[in-house]
Amino acid sequence: MAEPKRTPLFDLHRELGARMVDFVGWEMPVQYPQGVLQEHLWCRAEAGLFDVSHMGQVHILNGDAPAALERLVPGNIVGLAPGQARYTILTDDAGGILDDLIVTRTEAGLFAVVNAGCRDADIAHLRAALEPICRVAELTDRALLALQGPAAVTVLTRLAPACAGLRFMQSAEMPVDGIPCRVSRLGYTGEDGFEISLPADDASRLARTLLAVPEVRPIGLGARDSLRLEAGLCLYGHDIDRTTTPVEAGLAWTIAKRRREEGGFPGAATILAQLRDGPPRRLVGLRPEGRAPAREHTEIQDRHGRRIGAVTSGGFGPTVGAPIAMGYVEPAHAAPGTPVQLVVRGKPLPAKVVELPFVPHRYQR
């Protein structure tokens, strides 16, 4: 095992009393003394500050970066206006998912944020496919903070008045408390909020400034996971991976109309066939009827006890106030309202297929 990597906020996390855990080779805060439940509820009620500096930040420059990237993703990247961000997927030749990422059109090309666990593989993949037409540059001297929750815009406007002019999935460079940042109005909680890319050396100062505001509290990876699950957002390596396609994962909305007509992305044959004929399984929301959470890998059965799939993310939803889960089921059982059974510690427990998300998104569109 290599030495665990640390973000520029490592010392601050320790000062705040965080419990640190290994997350894909990074030493990250899983929770602060407040605890996962209170952190989760605080983020939905006020504003939470997340250190997501472990995520990969990449510039794709020169050449025609949007057209070049479209060879690797099924999204409409060419159609992005400068300052517009889009959620998209790196697919493999079988239609599986290599990673999910947010791509922003900038004046110089594209700015991408990729998952920490896929960071090295993604960059190698981008380099192999896009260089030498484009230059792929990993921004190793940048930190990434997320400020999420209904109070986020009020708080950030005091330090960066221009942020209030952004709508959901818009991004701009602007000073935040005098620090040169890229501010994007998006996140991974279902709430309104921002992600702030900034020089690593300034990250601790800005984080401390934000945490000094009464509405802002630090949020660890534990609540980040329960917040995204309630928002019905996929977690790479759990709900999506190389064995799942975007159509199965309910991410067909990321496949643009023009791309469906033209193809030209890895795995197009499989993905377009699934769009036409339907996928062999679908990711659905699940609500256990009792109080017992159904965790990842829990078997999903039909009412007669036949296996129809498995849970990929599951736990307790603090805002829902009950257990929630996502998992893949055969398409015949994917309609909301379908009764199913979740086999928890050998016992089949009644549950229902439900619409995602579990908690409505509150994006400022």
Next chain:
Amino acid sequence: MATRYTKDHEWVRVDGELAVVGISEHAQEQLGDIVFVELPEPGRALKQGDQAAVVESVKAASDIYAPISGEVVEKNSALEDNPALVNESAEDAAWFFKLRPADPKELDVLMDAEAYRAFVETLT
């Protein structure tokens, strides 16, 4: 008699003919917010070290083991309705179950409060 502890962070306290079992203050702190507790049904015979109950926090599930052998005679149903009680009162109101000890000598291998405190310190 005094409370005794296991290395898996259960506590057991003999009260007359019965032994009361729960999880330690340290265990509840480590687990965080408890959202679900599954308890053994009265009548179930447990051997020392058997998986006896389950507690789940927002993040994860943990098994709770029988600190001594015996037959379960009562479970604390209050925990099923209010799992958060474990966070509030782990070593008192949030007892998990009572059992009739099969062999009181099994208590001898468990730690007293002082030994347990020293054990917990080695973990951090």
